Amino acid sequence: MRTKVVIIGSGPSGLLLGQLLTNAGIDNVIVDRVGKEHILSRVRAGVLEEGTVGLVDRAGVGERLHREGLPHDGFSLTFDGRDHRIDLFDLTGGKRVMVYGQTELTRDLIERRERDGGVVIYDAVNVVPSGFDGDHPHVTFEKDGVTQRIDCDFIAGCDGFHGASRKAVPEGAIKTFEKIYPFGWLGILADVPPVNHELIYANHPRGFALCSMRSETRSRYYVQCSLDDKVEMWSDDRFWDELRRRLPAHHAEVMVTGPSFEKSIAPLRSFVVEPMRFGRMFLVGDAAHIVPPTGAKGLNLAASDVYYLIEGLLEHYQEKSDAALDAYSARALSRVWKAVRFSWSMTTLLHRFPDTGDFGQKIQEAELDYLTHSRAASTAMAENYVGLPY
Known part of the structure; x- marks a missing residue:
């Protein structure tokens, strides 16, 4: 088999890239090691930047997003038992985010x-990208016990943190930057109405909490927890009680609770690799970078990678120029590192660290107070939250 672009991974970044290529008449094949049902069962982020929404519209798949998505003009920071609203729309000159799972x-x-x-091609076993350091890149895999090969012009590694694409890069050709945070997020999904019409980010002596949603009838809630915690240790009742403790009383009193249908603990890390291009293979999204979910940047960073890559591929095939492909890694990483910085700063601002100490706690409180009383500081947060320009 031969195609122009092989995309490894059928998550949103791989599918988005594939659709943009298809719309431009550029042949592409997507290969994934798991099946469609597994992909659709994964619970992930739900806050989309305007740039991501624009790219989805460009791909021609935004109709349901605009019909069912929830546009948000702001969010709340809570500390000292009080709400402090960050007015995204006002502070950024009319920008907002969209909540859509x-x-x-x-x-x-x-x-x-x-x-x-x-x-x-779903359920492909032993997916291996090869030849990307020369003129004949290809991807091999096993399907139903038969080894197959797809020759191509380029490979896009959209297969996540544990995927085959980054693993295929020679060790000496890649540099890794990583920070592991000393806590995790215990998250649940429940079919209950959200406690607030906008997201709530809570800083509390017992730890961070986040109140989010997927729709007007489905809520996504998180509490900071120990890395030693196990899901089995947290009954629904224990979770709801802990969440209430970390919220201002006026939110806790009106919260509607119910049985969860998904519950998991996610560790937090910041992770970046450089570069993001290796010959004719390009890393996209979680294959190249991970951010804590505090800043809602994971999916949005994958989308901006797709933007830079599709611009390069279109220029290559339509204008016979490789300038944008040659600039892909530098352009993507410039935006990635700014989002990594923002996600790190939000995580540092809102969580209780085991080694913070009294001095560190006072600094955190002063930062929160300054942030919510300075328009300049609030504007900087809002600009990053709605997404920096591509």
């Missing part, structure tokens, strides 16, 4: 690809 976006992209007859 990543699983729903993935479903929209899959359905569009199926309607267009795009090729996705």
Whole structure:
């Protein structure tokens, strides 16, 4: 088999890139080691920057997003038992974010690809990208016990942190930057109305909490927890009680609770690799970088990578120029590091660290007070939260 671009990974970044290529008439094949049902069962982020929404519209799959998504003009920071609203719309000159579940976006992209007859090879075993350091890149895999090979012009590694793409890069050609945080997030999904019409980020002596949502009837809630905690240690009742303790009384009193249908503990890390291009293979999204979910940047960074890569591929095929492809890694990493900085700063600002001490706690409190009483500081936070320009 031969195609122009092989995309490894059928998550939202791989599907988005594939749809943009298909719309431009550029042949592409997506290969994934898992099946469609598994992909659609994964629970992920739900806050989309305007740039991400624009890219989804450009791909032609934004109809349901605009019909069912929840536009948010701000969010709340809570500390000292009080709400402090960050007015995104006012502070950024009319920008906002859209709350729309990543699983729903993935479903929209899959359905569009199926309607267009795009090729996705699911349940591919032993996926290996090769030859990307020369003129003959290809991807091999096993399907139903048979080894297959796809020759191509370029490979896009959209296969996540544990995928095959980054692992195929020679050790000496890549540099890793990483920070592991000393806590995790215990998260639940429940079919209950959100406690607030906008997200709540809570700083509390017992630890951080986040009140988010996927729709007007489905809520996504988190509490900071120990890395030693296990999901089995947290009954629904214990979770709801702990969440209430970390919220101002006026939110805790009106919170609607109910049985959770998903519960998990996620460790937090910041992770970046440089460069993001290796010959004719490009890393995209979680294959190249991970951020703590505090700043809502994971999916949005993957989308900006897709933007830089599709611009380069279109220029290559339509204008016979490789200037944008040659600039891909530098352009993507410039935006990645700014988002890594923002996610790190939000995590540092809102969580209780085991080694903070009295001095560090006073600095955190002073930072929160300054942030919520200085328009300049609030504007900087708002600009980063809605997403820096591509």
